[in-house]
Amino acid sequence: MNRVQTAADRTSDEVWECDVCVVGSGAGGAVLAAGLAEAGLSVIVLEAGPYRTRADFDMTEKTAMPSLYQESGARTTSDVAITVLQGRSVGGSTTVNWTSCFRTPDRILSHWQEHHGLDGLSPDTLRPHFEAVEARLNINTWPREAANANNQALFRGCDALGWESGTMRRNVKGCANSGYCGMGCPVDGKQAMHVTYLADALAAGARIQAEAAVERLEVDGDRVVAVHARIQPLGQPAPTGPELTVRAKVTAVCGGALNSPALLLRSGIAAASPVGARTFIHPVVAVMGRYEAPTDPWYGAPQSAHSHQFIDRGAGKLGFFIEAAPLHPALAASSLKTFGEDHAAFLARLRHTTAFIALQVDGLLADDVGGTVTVDATGRPRLDYPIRPPLLEAWPFTHEVLARLHLAAGATEVVTTHTPSVTLSEEAHLPRLAAAPYGAFQHNIFTAHQMGGCTMGTDPATSVVDLEHRVHGMANLFVVDGSVLPTALGVNPSETVYGLAHRARTFVRAAT
């Protein structure tokens, strides 16, 4: 059987040929590559990140951050206001995500149809694709009674307040329930791409090259004639190794919502289209609660509960959904911006702490254009994400909701990520949150969901790819990943990307 090739396998410049070159091995690229290889096409997958498997996953942040995340976990927006968590290894973000799976909500599909002309995407047309990926990835409901303390607190708080909540579906099989999903699954319980669809692709004859950073696409007229990559071994700050040139009948860009638009921009492709525009990130804020009983917030399935109670806040307002988040030492320590002995005292009570997060649904308001991806002088992606009035309007309310949820769940103290932190221990203290400052550098903001930048639509002036994922004006270039989403989703995006990639197999295959 084929194996994933790494930097060590490439010692000189090489030129390869194939039917389809897939750039990126995450949720989009893996599902696409497997289907095409199983259909008998010759497929080459190029992945910028390293190849890491369960043997490498030692469940420590020290190992995981530099080897499995973009920029060692230090990627941010251009103004450094928002931390951007994004995977970078064979399997992409699926190697480090928390396994939360939702089909694309019906209302989002209706919104896309009404406002973005996506007539081909409906619950009925997508259903067979979701069913297929759910079967392959073993996506099933995680029982409420199995929820860890963080998620039990979320259920308990919602119940007490009469707010809606639901169980989560997860792509796991033989999950050890350890809680270390974000550092790579040590037992292959998570059905990440490197143990599922990429394994299928290899078995069907695909070639997968890790540590190959694609620098540009070479274009002749309306066709991509070559993909130019350079080897970048793990730990090297830039690609300086041998060059790899892939000449393919068809190229599919699947690098995710920042890297895919950046590659098109570096290559001067689709200049008449808004490449990089409409990038959405589900901006996240967190509020922590301290509980009398230990919560051990690092233990157990990271996410098994959610609440969409405030997903629709009315006209002109950003909605949000609520989930729990695991807390491991480095992540927790860098989140709370106190220092000295105050900070140490917070960490000393970490095992009694729980974090709730609120994810704002950006892109649905008429004037919400989100962020913009450009490239800097060296070709690296740069994400500008202005914090606009709707977010500033939403965050005080969001913090209040998360604080109420903690208190209703039994927290004895609630702590925000402001500097200095806002703390409260009863509902009478909630006005403290209204008086706190909100916005960049006032409190933590991060994103683990990146969407858009190569948005799907019918008009080349307002979108980058058509309804079959083909780049407008290009005969043999497709984009198949989360960058095609024209808005945020209001749910974790991985299953939407799996489903769309499964649907895109037909279109890419037809172009070969």
Add this chain to the structure above:
Amino acid sequence: MSTTRRRLIQVGVIGAVALAIGGVGVALQGTDIRQPARPLLALSPRSFSILAAVADRLVVVPGGPSARQAQVAEGVDALLATLHPDTTVEFEQALTLLENAAAGLLIDQRWTTFTGSPPDVQDRVLKGWSESRFSLLRKVFRAVHGLCMGVYWTQDELHGLIGYPGPPDLSALAPPEPVAEPPEPSVLEPVTVEAP
């Protein structure tokens, strides 16, 4: 100052003035140089010394090693060596601003460099920057804080201090089986919004 991707020093008028004065300040007053525990990979000796002094005050853990003992600054240097060189340039600009006495006089009412200040003054400076009404200063604080805390708390030997068990014995866990249920029809149907 060049325009770069990750402008830690993305300034308005106040920042520009501070930087201009800061350059003079650093030129006039030397940094207390600290020797790293191993050869530096990304940072200059001056930037390393500033970072090490900041880390000493950020990380104060009763019963735990100091930032110097835990080699926090060396760890940040190693991390920066894996990132694009522009990132180090911008990080060093931030450290320079924090260090210099002239900018300190303008911002913090101190006459000395950060590395030359006593611990209580250093703490006052850091607290002032963390809560400053100038976003530039909060930005610098958050960038340095995140890297230092991240490096310190990834060290396995510290985890016992906070009851963190570290990697579990996987064979001892008894995981539940997922339940096959149809997906919820849509979680985005409008719901009644109640003000908290």
